[in-house]
Amino acid sequence: MSARVIIVVLGKQGAGKGTQCKRLAAHLAIPHVSTGDMLRAAVRDATPTGLEVSSILAAGQLVSDDLVNRLVRERFTADDARGGALLDGFPRTLAQAEALDEILGDDGVKICINLDVTNSLVTERLSSRRVCQECGNIYRDSDIEAISGTCSNCGGDVIQRDDDLPAAILQRLEVYERDTAPLLSFYEGRGLVVRVDGDQEPDAVTAQILALLAQRGVG
Numbered sequence: 001m002s003a004r005v006i007i008v009v010l011g012k013q014g015a016g017k018g019t020q021c022k023r024l025a026a027h028l029a030i031p032h033v034s035t036g037d038m039l040r041a042a043v044r045d046a047t048p049t050g051l052e053v054s055s056i057l058a059a060g061q062l063v064s065d066d067l068v069n070r071l072v073r074e075r076f077t078a079d080d081a082r083g084g085a086l087l088d089g090f091p092r093t094l095a096q097a098e099a100l101d102e103i104l105g106d107d108g109v110k111i112c113i114n115l116d117v118t119n120s121l122v123t124e125r126l127s128s129r130r131v132c133q134e135c136g137n138i139y140r141d142s143d144i145e146a147i148s149g150t151c152s153n154c155g156g157d158v159i160q161r162d163d164d165l166p167a168a169i170l171q172r173l174e175v176y177e178r179d180t181a182p183l184l185s186f187y188e189g190r191g192l193v194v195r196v197d198g199d200q201e202p203d204a205v206t207a208q209i210l211a212l213l214a215q216r217g218v219g
């Protein structure tokens with residue numbers, strides 16, 4: 001198990017974590033583990049967890065550390081995570097980072113990618129973002145999929161997330177500064193952080209990440 005490659009992707013909401021993780025997961029053949037996607041699926045399917053968290057998600061607040069820690073712990077028992085995982089949206093608090101260390105044991109986090117973007121850029125991106133409820137594909141409001149409401153990848157419904165409405169965006173960016181930004185120093189202290197300029201075209205961001213990973217012997 002010690003060859004497990006655990007990559008944490010940090011960055012504000014709308015920094016491009018989901019888009020980049022999907023690409024990197026395909027390239028590195030490890031799963032993209034997004035706690036946001038897991039929680040949204042639970043809300044969509046109206047599971048007990050989904051009913052518990054739906055109003056918290058819509059308001060842009062964080063759900064409890066215990067709940068997400070449990071989701072991630074379970075996720076790591078699946079076969080496809082034996083080679084590693086790209087973690088998107090987890091950890092998001094110092095308590096979650098400590099729980100992750102405990103979940104991973106000897107393996108530990110190998111690299112932390114920080115996607116750097118300005119608040120004005122992410123606010124613009126989030127307001128125009130639309131997502132497929134089924135496969136999570138991301139579109140812009142001007143894309144045909146957003147206008148027709150149908151995903152070209154899977155035929156699912158393309159919607160605007162409740163938390164991509166203006167009040168929730170502000171709230172999420174505040175929560176990010178307060179709870180999640182401190183994680184950068186936590187992983188910097190371990191020498192694990194690589195910084196990437198997220199204010200570039202998606203292909204350029206992917207290329208920069210892959211080059212940085214290769215320098216560290218991953219990929």
Ligand code: ADP
Pocket residue numbers: 012013014034035036037039056057060061062063064065068088089090091092093096163172
């Ligand atoms: P974003 O990063 O754009 O806010 P995510 O899809 O990562 O989107 O998360 C959506 C929502 O799910 C968050 O606003 C929060 O309510 C909840 N969530 C996701 N991951 C976590 C986490 N690790 N801890 C607490 N809440 C989380």
